[in-house]
Amino acid sequence: MTRKQLVLLVLTLIALIPVLLSLIASINQPQIQANLQLYQTNLVLQASEFSEQIFQENNPNVNIELGEIMTALIGKNVSKNALKQYQEARQLSQNNLDNLENQLQVINPNYSVSNTLISSPNPKQLNEKINKQREAINELDLKLGILEAQEGNTSQSLTTWNNLQSTSLKNITDVVIGLWSPTYRIYPESELIINDNLKGWFRYRILKELYQIEDRQSDLIDLKQKEQQIAIYSLKKLILVSIIPLFLGIIGFGLFLFLMFQLVIKKEQSILFIGQELSWKTPWNFETILQVLIVGFFFFGQIVLPVLFGFLNIDISYLSLRGKAIYVLASYLSLSLGGLVVLYISIKPFFPLPKDWFKFELNKGIVWGISGYLVALPLVVLISLINQQIWNGQGGSNPLLSLALESQDKIVLAIFYITAAIAAPVYEEIMFRGFLLPSLTRYVPVWGAIVISSLIFALAHLNLSEVLPLAVLGIVLGTVYTRSRNLLSSMLLHSLWNSGTLFSLFLLGSGGN
Structure with a gap:
């Protein structure tokens, strides 16, 4: 040689x-595909409002062919399918969290999954990933509760949201719990909290519930008009x-x-x-x-x-x-x-x-x-x-x-x-x-x-x-x-x-x- x-x-x-x-190292790292599916699910949810409003209002300008195209594009039972997608994403996120915690347990045997901080400085980056993964799961749970409520499973929604009371999402969970509780509880800054914590269809769905409870018909009409425009853009993006x-x-x-x-x-x-x-x-x-x-x-x-x-x-x-x-x-x-x-x-x-x-x-x-x-x-x-x-x-x-x-x-x-x-x-x-x-x-x-x-x-x-x-x-x-x-x-x-x-x-x- x-x-x-x-x-x-x-x-x-x-x-x-x-x-x-x-x-x-990539074996235990998450793929991006689950996030991509959720982003597409969000588009479908927004586009579905276009379909629902048109057919609920029996708009004479909409023909059967358009309805078939819409069904082929966004499918049927949109919120039910979205709920399934979010449940699958939630399970994958939990698997990722379990993998991260297992890795941390190997590095630091004194680590307890009940703690958010650890004494050993060695697994600092791993611990940051764990905390971010927990935050992601909490956000998924918040949206899962909204989808459950959309499907009429209010009791399941309240259970999911109550589990988020000790997290950084306490303010928004207080708002949604108040809106879906048997006895309504409306907080003074509910609208501001909703706008700060939710986007897209999920924000629209909660604001719609708030305006209906408060009987704010003018705001409700404006909200539906804005959502109609967003739905059209969402349809174009889906295409x-x-x-x-x-x-x-x-x-x-x-x-x-x-x-x-x-x-x-x-x-x-x-x-x-x-x-x-x-x-x-x-x-x-x-x-x-x-x-x-x-x-x-x-x-x-x-x-x-x-x-x-x-x-x-x-x-x-x-x-x-x-x-x-x-x-x-x-x-x-x-x-x-x-x-x-x-x-x-x-x-x-x-x-x-x-x-x-x-x-x-x-x-x-x-x-x-x-x-x-x-x-x-x-x-x-x-x-x-x-x-x-x-x-x-x-x-x-x-x-x-x-x-x-x-x-x-x-x-x-x-x-x-x-x-x-x-x-x-x-x-x-x-x-x-x-x-x-x-x-x-x-x-x-x-x-x-x-x-x-x-x-x-x-x-x-x-x-x-x-x-x-x-x-x-x-x-x-x-x-x-x-x-x-x-x-x-x-x-x-x-x-x-x-x-x-x-x-x-x-x-x-x-x-x-």
Whole structure:
């Protein structure tokens, strides 16, 4: 073993340790999917007011066809379905809390789940997560009580709310208990407390109850008119996050079936056929591949960057949302720059490169990129649904998704878009499709190189629950790049995927307001 190979081996071990630890840690971390479902449920609740008001008032301008569309879009028994979704989310949150408390019990055996503070300073961050999880459960219980009341289960609602009397939600629970108690109890600042603690349909539902009890007909009419406008906006958002992706998914699935049928019939002459003649001429050996992947991507991203940012003494948890967005962008641009520098230095001795390396063609790239996105959409969504059943709400998620979901700041969203829809597709496609996939064809069949590069691409995102769907996305990306011989095609596909995700998160995040 040469000195360079020894150094590379050591760097590989050092770089892969934090990667392995991150993957293991993600096992007990919650996924974002449960939150996404709740945000969509909130949109459906708001949109349902549009339906209910129109049909209750027998508006002559509404025909049967519109009613059928509404039913298909928001479903029947909206509040009952919403109650079920919130109950499932509550159970997942409780499971997450139990996992956190079990972890803390291992770290600090003196910890008691009845206490909110612990004496040992070691599990400080874990304890903060526990307290946040408890707060999230309390908020879910508050909304569960409102949904129970909507379904007529007043006694269950009162029991749920009474359990929140010793929490930070005491003021709002006092208000809702007073509104649904057998003998009404109206607090002087009820309306202010409701507006401060609730959003969306839940705020509307409580204000409606308050105005009805106080016989404030004028305020009730104004409230219904405002809710009607919000319901219309919610319907538009539901169409954008549900109907349009479904329509594109149907097109994509049809395209996938056509391509598979053509592969069976035409075989070597089909669009999807991948034979060894599609392999690249790779002038470097496995040592160069490892050097770029380990040093340029994992070592630089997992060791060098954290150390450099550590010198800046920045605690991201205390940053504002804009600060976090800028931090994420700066981190990713630094990672990209470092990785590309290592890539350039590693392959420079082999210039000029053989044909088909790092090619860009505009027209061909657009066709392949859009077609690949349409095919990827139903495949990844289907795998994601199966994947959710496997992980049952655990396995972690990209933290950028949660930040994008919480944000309605246009500047923050613009920064996230630059990070996820421009920087990430360019850098990751150069590294995983432009370099890694072709390099591997020197040692394995082309289809094997696609699968291996896709798995590494998925694992690089450091969340176990995302490995399967990201690997499927990577396979589509790899197939598109292999057949098109055009990096622009996989970059466009990658950008469209991330753009669609961010757009959906923005719409869902705005649904609760």
